[in-house]
Amino acid sequence: MKENKYLITVTNEEMLNWKVKNINFLFPIEGYSVGFLKTFSIEEVQTSHSFLYINRILDTEAILKLKEDLKKVTQNIIGICFTDLGLIRIVRELGLNLQLIYMQNHNTTNASSINYYLEDVDSVLVSSDITKEEIFAILNRANKPLVLPYFMRVEAMYSRRTLLTNYENHFGLEKENRKVLHEEISKMDFLAVENPYGTVLYTNKFIDYRSIKHENILYFFINPIGLDNKTIEGILKGEDLSSISDTGFLYKETYYRLKEEEK
Amino acid sequence: MNLPELLAPAGDLEKLQIAYLYGADAVYCAGKKYGLRANANNFTIEELRYAVKFAHSLHKKIYVTVNIIFHEKEVEGLEDYLKELDEIGVDAIIASDILVIKKAKELNLKLEVHVSTQASILNGESGLFYKELGVTRLVLAREASIHDIESIKKQTGLELECFIHGAMCTSFSGRCILSNYCTNRDANRGGCAQICRWTFEAEEEKEIFSMTPKDLNLIQYIEQMIKAGVNSFKVEGRMRGIYYIATVILVYRRILDKIRMHNLKEGEVNYYLDILNRCANRDSAPQFIEILPTEKEQYFLGRQELSNQDFLGMVLEYNEKTSEVTLEQRNYFKVGDIVEFFGPKLETFSYQIEEIFDVEDNKIEVANHPKMIVKLKVNTKLNKYDMMRIKVFDKQDYL
Numbered sequence: 001m002k003e004n005k006y007l008i009t010v011t012n013e014e015m016l017n018w019k020v021k022n023i024n025f026l027f028p029i030e031g032y033s034v035g036f037l038k039t040f041s042i043e044e045v046q047t048s049h050s051f052l053y054i055n056r057i058l059d060t061e062a063i064l065k066l067k068e069d070l071k072k073v074t075q076n077i078i079g080i081c082f083t084d085l086g087l088i089r090i091v092r093e094l095g096l097n098l099q100l101i102y103m104q105n106h107n108t109t110n111a112s113s114i115n116y117y118l119e120d121v122d123s124v125l126v127s128s129d130i131t132k133e134e135i136f137a138i139l140n141r142a143n144k145p146l147v148l149p150y151f152m153r154v155e156a157m158y159s160r161r162t163l164l165t166n167y168e169n170h171f172g173l174e175k176e177n178r179k180v181l182h183e184e185i186s187k188m189d190f191l192a193v194e195n196p197y198g199t200v201l202y203t204n205k206f207i208d209y210r211s212i213k214h215e216n217i218l219y220f221f222i223n224p225i226g227l228d229n230k231t232i233e234g235i236l237k238g239e240d241l242s243s244i245s246d247t248g249f250l251y252k253e254t255y256y257r258l259k260e261e262e263k
Numbered sequence: 264m265n266l267p268e269l270l271a272p273a274g275d276l277e278k279l280q281i282a283y284l285y286g287a288d289a290v291y292c293a294g295k296k297y298g299l300r301a302n303a304n305n306f307t308i309e310e311l312r313y314a315v316k317f318a319h320s321l322h323k324k325i326y327v328t329v330n331i332i333f334h335e336k337e338v339e340g341l342e343d344y345l346k347e348l349d350e351i352g353v354d355a356i357i358a359s360d361i362l363v364i365k366k367a368k369e370l371n372l373k374l375e376v377h378v379s380t381q382a383s384i385l386n387g388e389s390g391l392f393y394k395e396l397g398v399t400r401l402v403l404a405r406e407a408s409i410h411d412i413e414s415i416k417k418q419t420g421l422e423l424e425c426f427i428h429g430a431m432c433t434s435f436s437g438r439c440i441l442s443n444y445c446t447n448r449d450a451n452r453g454g455c456a457q458i459c460r461w462t463f464e465a466e467e468e469k470e471i472f473s474m475t476p477k478d479l480n481l482i483q484y485i486e487q488m489i490k491a492g493v494n495s496f497k498v499e500g501r502m503r504g505i506y507y508i509a510t511v512i513l514v515y516r517r518i519l520d521k522i523r524m525h526n527l528k529e530g531e532v533n534y535y536l537d538i539l540n541r542c543a544n545r546d547s548a549p550q551f552i553e554i555l556p557t558e559k560e561q562y563f564l565g566r567q568e569l570s571n572q573d574f575l576g577m578v579l580e581y582n583e584k585t586s587e588v589t590l591e592q593r594n595y596f597k598v599g600d601i602v603e604f605f606g607p608k609l610e611t612f613s614y615q616i617e618e619i620f621d622v623e624d625n626k627i628e629v630a631n632h633p634k635m636i637v638k639l640k641v642n643t644k645l646n647k648y649d650m651m652r653i654k655v656f657d658k659q660d661y662l
Contacts, residue, residue: 060414063386086388106451110333113362137335157439160406163474166558171470181463181472186445254443256301256454
């Protein structure tokens with residue numbers, strides 16, 4: 001069995017001093033990422049074998065600016081994790097030798113689609129919207145090793161609107177760029193994080209997929225937003241974190257056709 | 264002047280026929296499988312076959328949504344379904360999963376492939392990615408600005424389709440699974456429970472958190488959008504009724520025709536805007552076309568969605584000899600009411616109801632039973648499927 005490799009989103013600078021094997025850091029990039037409280041300029045990415053995280057849906061102005069900014073990429077940066085498919089073309093056009101990992105978590109729910117994406121990219125993040133059985137079907141059939149959620153908050157919604165600012169402006173409240181929202185019927189909590197490029201609602205509970213093992217995994221993905229470093233290290237050490245996590249949809253299949261009484 | 268296509272939603276055959284009749288150049292709908300309105304009536308294959316024949320007999324187009332994000336178990340059956348749609352003769356499918364786009368090309372189908380708004384396209388590079396896959400049209404994200412539209416057109420040369428009217432998600436369409444978490448219903452396979460229209464408690468705040476957007480309405484930007492290169496103006500609302508479809512499509516048909524004739528007046532646009540807002544039961548706003556929406560383009564507490572009872576009746580037939588119109592009642596009306604008739608071949612006109620007759624020609628004072636058949640004397644010639652509504656706005660006041 002090969003050793004696990006981890007891809008961890010950088011949520012604070014202290015993490016960068018960790019002496020842990022097999023970690024590649026993923027830096028949310030200022031101006032091109034959403035859902036993060038801490039972001040970095042491309043020049044600030046000094047750690048070797050790093051990835052840039054560009055998870056914003058890019059409008060015309062943003063992609064033109066990105067094309068310029070990507071010229072600043074140094075040898076420390078080995079790849080980009082992204083969601084806007086337009087990025088593939090600009091990386092090609094600039095002739096950058098970077099690994100590309102497609103991370104649109106809601107689009108990667110079957111092996112056939114993933115294999116089509118893999119014709120253009122090096123790897124793909126497997127969706128967390130599907131069951132364990134579906135994940136294994138994908139891992140078994142994927143033409144390249146994939147990135148698998150390991151321990152993370154799931155991006156449950158991404159809006160271009162500045163929803164927290166709008167709420168605060170409407171009611172004359174103090175400005176905050178993160179807030180926990182509670183939905184009473186489902187008893188679900190979501191963590192809303194806003195920046196000028198939009199608002200992300202994360203599940204407040206993390207999904208814990210640490211039990212999944214498979215040969216066809218390039219990286220295990222950890223998105224620890226909101227966690228302290230001790231807990232993040234606990235993820236890697238296999239500590240029990242059941243108080244802040246659940247198994248998402250691993251054992252709970254979603255449905256979409258309503259029964260008559262639900263209509 | 265080459266006008267863009269006016270593209271209407273249709274949840275069933277009746278709505279499809281009304282949409283074409285009221286001026287749509289094309290209609291989009293879904294089959295029983297693979298559409299994002301899984302719980303609408305939708306169309307059987309036989310109904311689709313009929314719909315295609317009907318559309319083509321009018322020299323109009325029909326597109327079918329195949330726009331879910333596929334899980335493993337839905338993949339089997341896709342190829343056969345696409346071949347079936349092709350054999351029926353649908354003009355295009357609207358897809359968001361790369362699997363559907365690639366399959367349609369691999370199968371060498373005659374039908375065109377349009378990329379759904381679910382693909383969140385806001386830049387030309389992203390459009391070119393899909394162009395390389397063989398798509399012929401991009402349905403842009405509703406978050407696209409006029410500048411994005413112009414630029415994408417210039418860069419891709421592809422046909423562009425833009426939503427101009429109707430409800431919208433709070434999120435980028437397709438980038439939300441709140442429904443999955445709150446109800447276990449998969450939003451990206453057609454089960455969306457519209458959680459963004461629910462309310463939330465915000466930690467340490469007394470005020471209820473809401474993120475519901477007002478509807479999209481781009482009536483005042485139509486000319487600008489034509490100049491920017493839009494090829495198809497799309498109206499949302501496959502779950503909406505025939506009155507909504509007829510009203511909205513007719514308004515945009517009239518606007519487009521007036522633009523073609525270079526005689527659209529500002530006052531008319533304001534009149535039509537009031538008609539649209541009234542029939543939707545919701546406030547509307549231009550949303551992202553020029554600026555980033557603020558709290559003013561959202562609903563918070565105090566939102567009222569009044570039930571609209573403006574739609575009074577539909578014309579079943581008109582007897583020119585007796586000037587008698589037979590109507591199917593849709594909402595309460597009575598002698599003395601001031602109403603108006605509108606229809607695709609009709610200049611909207613006001614009318615005060617002086618007498619109402621039942622099917623046995625008895626005089627009655629009120630039409631108060633849903634779908635009851637009544638007769639009125641109306642001197643202006645009416646056509647089947649013209650509609651009668653409460654008169655609220657007078658066009659003359661706007662000119």
